[in-house]
Amino acid sequence: MRHKTPSIPTLLVTGSNGQVGFELRRSLAPLGRVVALERAGCDLSRPDELRRIVRELRPDVIVNPAAYTAVDKAETDIEAAYAINSVAPGVLAEEAKTLGSLLVHYSTDYVFDGRKDGSYVETDKVNPQSVYGKSKLAGEQAIAASGVQALVLRTCWVAGAHGSNFAKTMLKLGRERDSLRVIADQFGAPTTASLIADVTAQIVARHWLSGRPAAFAGGVYHLAAAGETSWHGYATEVLRMAAALGVPLQANLEQIEAIPATAYPLPAPRPANSRLNTSKLRETFGIHLPDWQQGIRLLLDQILN
Numbered sequence: 001m002r003h004k005t006p007s008i009p010t011l012l013v014t015g016s017n018g019q020v021g022f023e024l025r026r027s028l029a030p031l032g033r034v035v036a037l038e039r040a041g042c043d044l045s046r047p048d049e050l051r052r053i054v055r056e057l058r059p060d061v062i063v064n065p066a067a068y069t070a071v072d073k074a075e076t077d078i079e080a081a082y083a084i085n086s087v088a089p090g091v092l093a094e095e096a097k098t099l100g101s102l103l104v105h106y107s108t109d110y111v112f113d114g115r116k117d118g119s120y121v122e123t124d125k126v127n128p129q130s131v132y133g134k135s136k137l138a139g140e141q142a143i144a145a146s147g148v149q150a151l152v153l154r155t156c157w158v159a160g161a162h163g164s165n166f167a168k169t170m171l172k173l174g175r176e177r178d179s180l181r182v183i184a185d186q187f188g189a190p191t192t193a194s195l196i197a198d199v200t201a202q203i204v205a206r207h208w209l210s211g212r213p214a215a216f217a218g219g220v221y222h223l224a225a226a227g228e229t230s231w232h233g234y235a236t237e238v239l240r241m242a243a244a245l246g247v248p249l250q251a252n253l254e255q256i257e258a259i260p261a262t263a264y265p266l267p268a269p270r271p272a273n274s275r276l277n278t279s280k281l282r283e284t285f286g287i288h289l290p291d292w293q294q295g296i297r298l299l300l301d302q303i304l305n
C-alpha cells in the first residue's frame, strides 16, 4: 500500500538572533521547514520588505519574537520603537490573515502599570507607563484589529543562553565585585527563552498543525514560569546556584544588598508588579509551567558549560 506523504509546513521566524528567536530555531525544527531570519535578512522597520518576504515564502505559521527591546533607549527613539513593535506586527498580521496562516507574537508585562495587588490576568486593564510598553500594546492592538488567527504570548523577565539578560549580568558582577545592590521591591517570574520557545512549539504542533485551525483558541495569553520573586531574590538564587556549581565568586550571598527601585532610577519606569497569571494558557492548551528556579538552573548549566 502506498502512503501519501504529508506536506511539510513552513514556519517563518523573525529576529532569530534574539534570546527567544534563537531557541525557536531549535524548538520549531521538528515541526517543519523553519526559515529563521535575523535582522539583516528580515528588517521589521521595512514594511514593504516584510510583505515581500511573507508573500514569497507563504509560511503556514509566522513566529515573531523580533522586537525593539531596548526599554530605556525607546524613551527617546520613539519612532523606531513603534515601527518595530507596532507597525511591523500589524503588517505580519495582515499578511498572515490573507494567507490563512497563524501568527505567533510576544508581548510584555510592561503593558500594565504594575499597581495591581496579585497577579495580572489577560482581561486586566492595560496602562503602559513607558514608550516600550505603549509600543508593544499598540502591536497587540494592530494584531487584534486585523482579524488574523493569532497567539499573543505576554511574558516577563526573559533569560536565555543566547543574548544578554539579568542572570548573566549577576553572574558577571558576582565574579567581579565583593558586594552587589539589587532592587527588592519589583516582583515577577524569571522565564527562560527555552521555556517560551518550547511552549510555543507545543501549542503550534498540537493545536494548529495537528488540530483544527478553525477551532484554534487564539488571543492574548500570559506565559511565565511558575512562582515569583524579586530581582534581589533572583540575583541571590543565581549566585547561590553558581556557587553550588563551583563558580568562584567575589560576592558572598550575605553581601547582596536589597534596595528600593527609587535608589536605581532609569529612564523608563518598570512595573513594580510583573506577576502574570498563567491559568488561561495552562487550562486552554494543557501546558505545564515549571518553577522559575528549575529553568534558571538549566540555564546556568548551559551558560557555565
Ligand SMILES: NC(=O)c1ccc[n+]([C@@H]2O[C@H](COP(=O)([O-])OP(=O)(O)OC[C@H]3O[C@@H](n4cnc5c(N)ncnc54)[C@H](OP(=O)(O)O)[C@@H]3O)[C@@H](O)[C@H]2O)c1
Pocket: 014, 015, 016, 017, 018, 019, 020, 021, 038, 039, 040, 042, 043, 044, 045, 064, 065, 066, 067, 068, 069, 084, 106, 107, 108, 109, 136, 154, 155, 156, 157, 158, 159, 163, 193
Ligand atoms: N527580554 C525580556 O525580558 C522580555 C520581557 C517581556 C517580553 N519580552 C518580549 O519577548 C520577545 C522576545 O524578547 P527577547 O528577550 O528574545 O528579545 P531580544 O533578545 O532583545 O531579541 C530581539 C531581537 O529582535 C531583533 N530586532 C530588533 N530590531 C529589529 C528589526 N528592525 N528587524 C528585525 N529584527 C529586529 C534583534 O536583532 P539584533 O540581534 O540584530 O539586535 C534581536 O535579535 C519580544 O517581543 C519582547 O518584547 C521580552
